[in-house]
Amino acid sequence: MQKQNISKIYLASKSPRRRELLSQIGIDYELLPIDIIEEVQDNENYLTYSQRICQEKSQAAWQYLQEHELAYYPVLTADTEVIFNNQVLGKPLDYADAFRIWRLLSGQQHLVITSITMKYFTYEKTLSKTSSVYFDELSDEEIHTYLATGDYKDKSGAYGIQSYAGQFIRKIDGCFYSIMGLPLNLVRQLLSEVKHYANQ
Numbered sequence: 160m161q162k163q164n165i166s167k168i169y170l171a172s173k174s175p176r177r178r179e180l181l182s183q184i185g186i187d188y189e190l191l192p193i194d195i196i197e198e199v200q201d202n203e204n205y206l207t208y209s210q211r212i213c214q215e216k217s218q219a220a221w222q223y224l225q226e227h228e229l230a231y232y233p234v235l236t237a238d239t240e241v242i243f244n245n246q247v248l249g250k251p252l253d254y255a256d257a258f259r260i261w262r263l264l265s266g267q268q269h270l271v272i273t274s275i276t277m278k279y280f281t282y283e284k285t286l287s288k289t290s291s292v293y294f295d296e297l298s299d300e301e302i303h304t305y306l307a308t309g310d311y312k313d314k315s316g317a318y319g320i321q322s323y324a325g326q327f328i329r330k331i332d333g334c335f336y337s338i339m340g341l342p343l344n345l346v347r348q349l350l351s352e353v354k355h356y357a358n359q
Contacts, residue, residue: 165279165354169234171220176321177237180341186350191234193220199249205242205272210285212238213276217285221278233279233353239340241316242270248316257306257317264316266296271316273337277349282356284349288342290333292320297327 167187170177181188195215199208216236224234241248243263251257274287305324311317318324320331320338336343 165233165350165357168232168277168350169220169224169229171216171234171236174237174340176319176340180336180339180343181346184343184347186346188235189232191220191223193223193236195219197238199247205240205245205247205270206274206287206289208247209238209240209272209274210276210287213274213285214283217276217278217283231280233277233282233350233357235275235277235346235349237273237275237341239271239273239315239337241318242272243267250313250315251311251317254306257311258302260317261297261302261305261311264294264318265302266294268293269316271333271338273340273342275342275345275349277353279353279356282353284352286342286345286349288334288337288345290331290335290338292331292338293329295327295329301327 167189169191170181170188171191171193193216197212213236217234220234220236248260251260269292270289271292272287272289274285276283276285308323310319310322310324320328320335331338334342
């Protein structure tokens with residue numbers, strides 16, 4: 160196992176939004192199919208949880224890379240969580256659960272945290288960015304109209320800021336791209352660090 164010139168990275172994520180954002184800033188990547196169990200442990204706060212999930216994804220991805228004898232490039236993992244009253248809302252189980260989440264968020268402020276981990280041999284670093292999102296007060300009809308689009312499926316907090324749901328967001332304090340699923344400024348920072356590490 161030897162370090163090599165970093166011409167691209169591996170992205171261990173199924174999110175099409177993260178792929179889109181990496182392409183947006185000109186980063187060449189390959190996808191790694193990684194699945195891990197994502198469950199909040201007893202007395203685990205949302206920051207610890209998000210960073211742990213990122214790190215576990217990273218370790219699983221690096222192991223996959225080794226087992227399948229793939230070229231050694233840095234691995235990037237990410238985790239986005241929507242937090243309301245210090246509770247991780249997670250992804251909705253079904254339509255009814257998505258409606259429940261939207262009723263909670265309606266007219267309220269909530270947090271969105273995205274953590275990312277970059278791993279390359281002994282280099283491993285995790286960073287997080289937290290943003291506040293403020294929703295308009297919504298009627299049941301407006302919520303049902305949104306849910307009918309199906310956009311809530313497989314999304315933390317049952318919405319994506321870059322889609323139909325964006326019209327209900329009154330303001331944000333923080334990073335739009337982090338809320339979307341990948342804080343690009345942090346990605347740039349870690350990529351710069353891992354390239355320096357690779358050249359040592």
